[in-house]
Amino acid sequence: MKMRATKILAAAAVVAFGLTACxxxxxxxxxxxxxxxxxxxVVVEQGFSQKGGTVNVLMSSDFATLDPGNSNYVQTAxxxxxxxxxxxxxxxxAGQPPEIVPDLATDTGKASxxxxxxxxxxxxxxxxxxxxxxxxxxxxxxxxxxxxxDVYTQAPQELNSALTHDDYKGxxxxxxxxxxxxxxxxxxxxxxxxPFAEFPALVSxxxxxxxxxxxxxxxxxxxxxxxxxPYKIKSYDRGRELVLERNKNWDPATDPNxxxxxxxxxxxxxxxxxxxxxxxxxxxxxxxxxxxxxxxxQASDAARLNDEKIAARTAGGFLGxxxxxxxxxESITDPEIRKAIALSIDRSSxxxxxxxxxxxxxxxxxxxxxxxxxxxxxxxxxxxxxxKLEEAKALLEGKEMPKKLVYGYSxxxxxxxxxGTVLQQNLKELGIELELRPIPAANYYTTLAGKxxxxxxxxxxxxxxxxxxxxxxxxxxxxxxxxxxxxxxxNIPRFYDQDLSQRMYELRGASGTAEELGAQxxxxxxxxxxxxxxxxxxxxYTNSVVGSNIRNAQVxxxxxxxxxxxxxxxx
Amino acid sequence: xxxFLLRRLGAMLILLLVVSFITFTLFQFGPADPAAASCGQECxxxxxxxxxxxLGLDQPFFAQYAAxxxxxxxxxxxxxxxxxxxxxxPCLGKSFQTNENVTDMIANALPYTVSLTVGAxxxxxxxxxxxxxxxxxxxxxxxxxxIVGASxxxxxxxxxxxxxxxxxxxxxxxxxxxxxTNEIRSPFGEAGVFGWITNYLLAWVALAVLFxxxxxxxxxxxxxxxxxxxxxxxxxxxxxxRGTIVFKHGVxxxxxxxxxxxxxxxxxxxxxxxxxxxxFSVPGLGFTAVRAATSGDLPVTMAITMLAAFFIILFNVIxxxxxxxxxxxxxxx
Numbered sequence: 053m054k055m056r057a058t059k060i061l062a063a064a065a066v067v068a069f070g071l072t073a074c075x076x077x078x079x080x081x082x083x084x085x086x087x088x089x090x091x092x093x094v095v096v097e098q099g100f101s102q103k104g105g106t107v108n109v110l111m112s113s114d115f116a117t118l119d120p121g122n123s124n125y126v127q128t129a130x131x132x133x134x135x136x137x138x139x140x141x142x143x144x145x146a147g148q149p150p151e152i153v154p155d156l157a158t159d160t161g162k163a164s165x166x167x168x169x170x171x172x173x174x175x176x177x178x179x180x181x182x183x184x185x186x187x188x189x190x191x192x193x194x195x196x197x198x199x200x201x202d203v204y205t206q207a208p209q210e211l212n213s214a215l216t217h218d219d220y221k222g223x224x225x226x227x228x229x230x231x232x233x234x235x236x237x238x239x240x241x242x243x244x245x246x247p248f249a250e251f252p253a254l255v256s257x258x259x260x261x262x263x264x265x266x267x268x269x270x271x272x273x274x275x276x277x278x279x280x281x282p283y284k285i286k287s288y289d290r291g292r293e294l295v296l297e298r299n300k301n302w303d304p305a306t307d308p309n310x311x312x313x314x315x316x317x318x319x320x321x322x323x324x325x326x327x328x329x330x331x332x333x334x335x336x337x338x339x340x341x342x343x344x345x346x347x348x349x350q351a352s353d354a355a356r357l358n359d360e361k362i363a364a365r366t367a368g369g370f371l372g373x374x375x376x377x378x379x380x381x382e383s384i385t386d387p388e389i390r391k392a393i394a395l396s397i398d399r400s401s402x403x404x405x406x407x408x409x410x411x412x413x414x415x416x417x418x419x420x421x422x423x424x425x426x427x428x429x430x431x432x433x434x435x436x437x438x439x440k441l442e443e444a445k446a447l448l449e450g451k452e453m454p455k456k457l458v459y460g461y462s463x464x465x466x467x468x469x470x471x472g473t474v475l476q477q478n479l480k481e482l483g484i485e486l487e488l489r490p491i492p493a494a495n496y497y498t499t500l501a502g503k504x505x506x507x508x509x510x511x512x513x514x515x516x517x518x519x520x521x522x523x524x525x526x527x528x529x530x531x532x533x534x535x536x537x538x539x540x541x542x543n544i545p546r547f548y549d550q551d552l553s554q555r556m557y558e559l560r561g562a563s564g565t566a567e568e569l570g571a572q573x574x575x576x577x578x579x580x581x582x583x584x585x586x587x588x589x590x591x592x593y594t595n596s597v598v599g600s601n602i603r604n605a606q607v608x609x610x611x612x613x614x615x616x617x618x619x620x621x622x623x
Numbered sequence: 624x625x626x627f628l629l630r631r632l633g634a635m636l637i638l639l640l641v642v643s644f645i646t647f648t649l650f651q652f653g654p655a656d657p658a659a660a661s662c663g664q665e666c667x668x669x670x671x672x673x674x675x676x677x678l679g680l681d682q683p684f685f686a687q688y689a690a691x692x693x694x695x696x697x698x699x700x701x702x703x704x705x706x707x708x709x710x711x712x713p714c715l716g717k718s719f720q721t722n723e724n725v726t727d728m729i730a731n732a733l734p735y736t737v738s739l740t741v742g743a744x745x746x747x748x749x750x751x752x753x754x755x756x757x758x759x760x761x762x763x764x765x766x767x768x769x770i771v772g773a774s775x776x777x778x779x780x781x782x783x784x785x786x787x788x789x790x791x792x793x794x795x796x797x798x799x800x801x802x803x804t805n806e807i808r809s810p811f812g813e814a815g816v817f818g819w820i821t822n823y824l825l826a827w828v829a830l831a832v833l834f835x836x837x838x839x840x841x842x843x844x845x846x847x848x849x850x851x852x853x854x855x856x857x858x859x860x861x862x863x864x865r866g867t868i869v870f871k872h873g874v875x876x877x878x879x880x881x882x883x884x885x886x887x888x889x890x891x892x893x894x895x896x897x898x899x900x901x902x903f904s905v906p907g908l909g910f911t912a913v914r915a916a917t918s919g920d921l922p923v924t925m926a927i928t929m930l931a932a933f934f935i936i937l938f939n940v941i942x943x944x945x946x947x948x949x950x951x952x953x954x955x956x
Contacts, residue, residue, distance in 0.1 A: 113914060116720060124662075202703040205661040205674040224705040270706045271722045290723050291731065291906055292805045322805045322906035326787060330795045331802055464917065494660030494919045498671060541667050 093147030093369035100603030105621035114321040119274040120258035121197040122204035130611040136261035146606035149520035160252035167247025181279040188234040190262035196223040246561040253518030282312035294319040313620030338601040347596030369607035372515035377587040378544040390584035395444040399437030412590035425570025460506035464493030522573040545585035642932040657919040716922030734808040736907030740892040743830035751838025759846035777836030786902035826903040849877035886942035894931025
């Protein structure tokens, strides 16, 4: 799923220097007073279980869509867990990659011996909001809709890319989809192109939310998706307000993952970020939270965040997103030159552009300790982010140097332009002139994937369907294409090495425990990273102030905002 | 008069057609590709092409433009083959980003913008024209200097500064006014007139600070010029009362440039006060336009641009007609 790291981190740009000053100790945002780890997750008023009340969710814009079959947005996934269920669920816990647990299915699936078939069985007693039963055919139909890509431009594709019958055109003109079988009303069988150990995570995506065919209103389905979860849509005034109320046909006995504490959720969909932050900080609405990136915090809020009372109402935690500077391996072909560039960069100055340490930790690898089985990652980058100019210059001795390089950045975000200014100064030390080239934000990633890829470009990756799996980070970022013969589509540095890419291609179909597979992927990542196709920079950390009546407020690792599933409200 | 109005109506339609064509053309040749924008980070070239079909952008330029115009005459079909939907007249298309009917989006956003405009215009006109007239009558005295000085200060304050300071002081710190809510669209809803006023007051004030300052200056200068005209001297020589001289002869003659400016400002405001709506969380046309423009949402951008142009042209006509009623020296022809 596309996390839209650009958007998730965008608000931090305005926070900039003001918050840098208060980034050091981390005591103020940790009620426990721990100074040891400024990045420890903070859950506001954990352990609350009282039902009732209304949570007011303040947002600066409407959801792009509420249709699970056309949703590639984390905000939709966050609210979606309230009104749709999937075969498995990525259950959030603060500071940790989500855990993949059974949801509509009785377990996380059973793979065939050859790993090419996965079978899921639905629980008993599953119903839609109108009381009709949820069937295996509805799950299949939900997946089928995501193949109608000429109707649903945002249809999630992670699951689809693993299934057979790529040529399927969707239910409106494609007929029956042979990659999924439903031998009875309770059983869903998926056929895969090659084994995929993380398949249970793929079916946690919104593709597998059930959609009753007779209720499919196509593009208008977004206005009222039929609920299979604990809440249903009471009213939806596009761009202004969404109200969710309890779905009386949801049976909590079938759903241990959703506490469903509040009676209602009221989403205000057009509140400016400055109003949101003022409202939250002043506690003008004690029942309020926000889903806006970085908790809608503004530069002017910096000092007040250190206030003890506000700190006690501030949830915090890492999200899965790690930013990188990608070096185009087709234009900067020599790994030693790429390494010299990497060593010359002052990543600590880049961190300042992100708003300082409060908004993200400097990292030397995209693999985190939260991932299963990862091995030690070696890097010559300074852990404190300082440049190693002498080492860099030594690497360039006798080399034919590029005199001019281009850094491309998304033109909607001032911070990314500022990162370019840092790079300009750093590369000047190596005698390289850097041109800063703005790229329209709306087309940023398609530009990087196409002919317009500059020599250096920033990108963010948020862990894919399973952020506890090293594969889900390594493969999309650095792996080969589907046939293994060139670099993969979302491989921004265009990294391709006959040996290493072949190993990644073979690892895709490998079987083993999560730890064994994680170790193998992290091993190959280590070797790839020795050639410096990309430079890891910041692992994002989100702070989100909530109203004084809000309980169990945690920042989701995947959502990058308050997890709507766990939140409650004191009455 | 009827002939004049018909001629202006014809010119208005032609102008709107030109505006729509220019907007459409600019969008087509702009740097952003709406099809790529609609499918995001992991969008393969194949999917971009599929999105292009879904959005109708695979059609030739003139076919797309003709399809857009056809929606202004009658209903049209939208969507990919196999999943077409009827878009009822007047059809301005569907949002590329949210698939909402653009006509509905406009209808939902317009009441907010009208609320913002009406209050702000009344406030800045009363304050701006009133103070400008007062300053003209006290020309060269302390009151005049104070008003002119304050207007220089007001005109130099950008809306983001005034708006955020007002919010911080009167809502965030003093708590005298509530946070703006999108639940109040007009004075005729549940919140009533008082709720409507308190909801929009700070936005009106922010706009009035900027616009009043301009009206003060233009009113003052214009009235000073009018007061020195021969007919004013004649009126004084005839022994008319001060009130009659100022309001019946002076203001009536000197108000026409102010009416012109007011008409243009009113038209522009109804097209959406972009910054004010953003800062005060007013989901009107300006708020919607920013979202559309930054996400490559052509149908929404087209509709709001055309509506803004319509208001500006409409108020130009109204201003022209109003001259005849304000100033007897002018006759509509």
